Amino acid sequence: MNLKYTNSNIINLKPLVKSHLLESARGYCYFEAVMRRSMSKKFSYILLYKPYGVLSQFTPEHGHLALKDFGRFPPDVYPVGRLDVDSEGLLLLTNDNGLKHRATDPKFEHERTYLVQVERIPSEESLQKLRSGVVIEGRKTKPADITLLAEEPNLPSRPVPIRFRKNVPTAWLELTLREGRNRQVRKMTAAVGHPTLRLVRTRIGMLTLQNLAPGESKELTKEEVARLKKSLSMKKAH
Secondary structure (H helix, E strand, O other), X not given: OOOXXXXXXXXXXXXXXXXXXXXHHHHHHXXXXXXXXXXXXXXXXXXXEEOOOEOOOOOOEOOEEOHHXXXXXXXXXXXXXXXXXXXXXXXXXXXXXXXXXXXXXXHHOOOEEEEEEEEOOOOHHHHHHHHHOOXXXXXXXXXXXXXXXXXXXXXXXXOOOOXXXXXXXXXXXXXXXXXXXXXXXXXXXXXXXXXXXXXXXXXXXXXXXXXXXXXXXXXXXXXXHHHHHHHOOOOOOO
């Protein structure tokens, strides 16, 4: 199709060109504004001691309490990883998606430490299996650090007591993982014949439960955030 350009055609095109240029300018300004907001966004980093029976989310379900019941948190923060409703311990809440990725992607092997009460006293053979990896759901777990504790750790009592079986002893383990699969600790201990009775996460990387009671939270200082990002090999926070 051949088009003949006349003065009339060119005049008629002027409003279209002008409209297009205006839309492009608006689009650029919008993009620039979004980028400016993103670069100036204030990141939040909050530690929370999740109690037993609480969901690792802000929306209550099935009669369980949720994270929103334990403080007024920024509306855009979410947990870095999760704890089951029947597990307790440390949660990191943040709106820093880069940090979330570094802390949860298995390829970065970010450490998480748990105190685990199990049925019966594990043998050295069972402990070694946990250290070297056990197969759960068709995949072998990554090597883990396991210590059989000589004494019961000093932990707050649980609102719902542990259901002990008569004449069955229990033991406490300290377990450090470098991956985070669904209910991994419970599946690992069950795989070697020692069901988990109580599970408390005490550490995420360099962050610990120190000075926190169940239900309490605290915001990380700038120094703590810098140390955390350094431990994750990330650039310094804004």
